[in-house]
Amino acid sequence: MAGKIQRYKHNLDVSYTLGATLTFEMLKERPDLINQVFISSETADEGGIHELLVSLKKHHIPVVLSDKAFHILSPKGNCYVIGEFKKEKPSLKEGNHIVLVNPSDAGNLGTILRTATGFGFSDIAIVSPAVDVYDPKVVRASMGALFHLRVEYFQTIEDYIRRFPDNARYAFMLRVPTPLPQVKRQTPYSLIFGNEATGLPENFADFCQSVIIRHTSRIDSLNLPMAAGIAMYEFTKADFNPAE
């Protein structure tokens, strides 16, 4: 099917990296996923493109010069390279996890994936309904971090817990919480975050340790990626900064 392209949909078995830098990230990390790469006629002779083309050829990845792909996938322009890649259905491994319950914003999910990669997490659980991690907006916002991660969807939090019953569960919510700096970290652990607008359901406190990041009442809440990033920092800082 080389050369054919269609607008991204959830039920397609491929997705797209929009942009040269992002496509290069994927090529470095997961060349095995790439079906083909589209190049726009408008940048065929730009700088970094040559290096990309050489590397694609080395990996025997087809390159298609096609402006049509860009009209379909990036109608606003400002994008001259598009990679088409196979979606995977990875399974989470044992270890520390980030668990996102009903995340709804593509940019937020991408930022969380990037930050999680930065703090050494490899496994992300997402409880449906939720934004599609393969939406090109998520892939782009993750700046390629997606290609370092295993992301698995679960129908319910119970499904997740049945698979990983022994992880210590820390849920970021307001019901009888412990402040983050006072939490005693047990491993392996799961850091659990709710939807942007509604947070976690109250009953999560029944089967998780409830944790709060305290702040002034001048804002309603920290935004979701910020709360997740601060929690990941606090939970991993002993690993990144061993006592001298």
Next chain:
Amino acid sequence: MAGKIQRYKHNLDVSYTLGATLTFEMLKERPDLINQVFISSETADEGGIHELLVSLKKHHIPVVLSDKAFHILSPKGNCYVIGEFKKEKPSLKEGNHIVLVNPSDAGNLGTILRTATGFGFSDIAIVSPAVDVYDPKVVRASMGALFHLRVEYFQTIEDYIRRFPDNARYAFMLRVPTPLPQVKRQTPYSLIFGNEATGLPENFADFCQSVIIRHTSRIDSLNLPMAAGIAMYEFTKADFNPAE
């Protein structure tokens, strides 16, 4: 000039809150700044609007029914209330500061303002060239936090230091840095962050303590609001979580 409106420009002495929630935030915090409020004919009978109108009347703030304002300021729609407010030129007060050197992204700046408000900061220094804090995109991304803050622009970092020579300066950068968890906090302090793409110039290490938030090499860097939020959390957590 009630009823007149023009596209936002840096040199105007007014700016705009796009949206009912944001306009309400401003009304609660800084009604004195508001010149007038535009209401679109499309939502004149929606729920929250009535409460807003009552409150505006109490404050003697003119309300203008005008679809033209929305064509000019929010051509993409999805916005039915616009507040016009006077810009201020506040001066920073002594105390702990966030210092942003050449921030360039409106959404990032808004997120940082919101997070800073959450962690109890009231004073933000911005070194030019930089995005305009009164750009309606920044105001919106701050979710009204701007109205809790003093934000002052400086031509150079030297101008800022001359005004606040006694603040301990912590610069987030890669040159000979101390890891964030090991930093000894002195007060008052300034947390200093560079541009999204280029970071801080190397010479900042000559007049600041250089600080790093360690992460894996799988990402180039944390994004700017994330780094700033984690730093604010670490510097303020003793205040929000006093020892029992």
